[in-house]
Amino acid sequence: MIIGDRLREFREEKKFSQGDIEKKTGLLRCYVSRVENGHTVPAVETLEKFARALEVPLYQLFYDGDAPPQVPNSLKRKSDEGWGGSGKDGRYLNKLRRLLGKANEDDRKLLLHMTQKMARR
Secondary structure (H helix, E strand, C coil): CCHHHHHHHHHHHCCCCHHHHHHHHCCCHHHHHHHHCCCCCCCHHHHHHHHHHHCCCHHHHCCCCCCCCCCCHHHCCCCCCCCCCCHHHHHHHHHHHHHHHHCCHHHHHHHHHHHHHHHHC
16 A cells, blocks of 8 residues: 555544644645655655544554554563563563653763773673
8 A cells, every 4th residue: 555545534523634744743734635645755854744634543544453553473572581581680671761761851861981991791
């Protein structure tokens, strides 16, 4: 399916005009028209704007089903592989992720720099 057709389908389903999409995304209405008619292929960042404006997950712009596509077994991470996969290490890694998510960018950079220095020893 051509992405422009899919975008038009979602827009019409939501009863949005191209002007509504322009207001929600900041993209010009003429650009929205060019995308829907297949004259322009939008970048991924632009597709993210369209998905937010259309109130749909990004994957639905590429996928025809109602549910998310299944991840192939070869791409799924096995819980017993590597450090932090399960048990005490897994709990530690999840706690570290959660705390790093709360830290500001400068603190994360400092922590990364210190960790790199310690790893070189």
